[in-house]
Amino acid sequence: MVKAVNTRSGDQELVKGPVDKAMEVLEALVQPGGPHRLGEIARRTGLTKPTVHRHLRTMAEHGFAEPAEGGSYRPGPRLLGLAAAALSDSRVLELTRPVLADLRLRTGHVAFYAARHGSDAVYLELSEPAREYRMSTRPGHRSPLHACGVGLAILSVMPAGESAAVVDAPDLEARTHNTLTDPAALRAELARAALRGYAVDDEYDEPDVRSVAAPVLDAEGRPVGAIGVAGLSFTLDPGSVEVFGPMVRAAARTVSAGLGARTPALGVVDPTTGGEGA
Known part of the structure; x- marks a missing residue:
């Protein structure tokens, strides 16, 4: 604010x-x-x-x-120069960049990686398609964890005590009319995200913008960030979410596996059904 x-x-x-x-x-x-x-x-x-x-x-x-x-x-x-040196030496970003480029090509939407800093998600890397309309989110942009797809994805796999510190915080910021600020509603959303392996930001962070994101885990199973795709709500509609959600989940698991995380076996996403094959 x-x-x-x-x-x-x-x-x-x-x-x-x-x-x-x-x-x-x-x-x-x-x-x-x-x-x-x-x-x-x-x-x-x-x-x-x-x-x-x-x-x-x-x-x-x-x-x-x-x-x-x-x-x-x-x-x-x-x-x-310091920022460039730090980013070029980041193992997670090295693994993330080709995955984001692939997501961008397959979905036609901007793909991004964000890491947690306190109660915020900080966007570090974007792969954006060439189009007239560009998303307002840029590298360095911050959003509250409870109000964005990448933040909800991170919260969904955090230990209960740590996530409660965010969910139960007083006066959670409402970024839009849709932002979830009620702890009970937030917990229900996080439970859904944990069950399917990806979170959905239904215009919580920006009006008319929807995103899908999945957590990236390190070798100890701790969330280090999240991968997501975002688009205008009329292009990233509920049907598209069902297709792109498993793609984003598989992409995040690929990066997690590169970091040494033990993740479920990865399958090939069938773009006609949104499911993962053997």
Whole structure:
């Protein structure tokens, strides 16, 4: 949620240390739609403009930020280099990229991988078809776990105690009119996702957008992320969900197997029925 500019007093800001504030500024800096003006970053973080300017100036000195036109800032070359190095060295992304490309070709929809960070899902990799309409979700985008397909997929395989901390949290954010914010409804949805092996986001995160996602597990059986496909609701209709759900589930299991997870035997998806063959 966007916070008001300069509403926080100096005493309130002292609750957070300089590193905490720098991380907030850095996260706002890399949000889609950049370069971002100082006032916009202040609104996103709730920090005062002088505080934001001080951190941006330090980041620019070290190459993590770069001044742009009109007093705005964009990510700097050092930050981009570190991000590229981290992503290229990721085993899960190395396994995920060809799987996402295959899903994109087979479904005609954008395919993506997201990992959990706290109570959010963070999108790390996308494979997008060439079309005029593009999804708003980009790498680095965050969505609450309870409000998106990849988040629901992750929650469906988390230990009960860990998932309860998310499901029972007070004042769950309603991203759309369809977002599930009632704990009982959320638990029922997670039970369905666990039973079929994939979760369905029925316009929970964005209006008119539906997604299907399945969890990726590591060698210990812990969820490290989820793979999904998304499209406009009239193209990714309930019938398509029944076909693409098993495809996404098989794709996630392929990546999980590459990470050493013990998963059920994988079959070949029959695109005419949506089922898995022997």
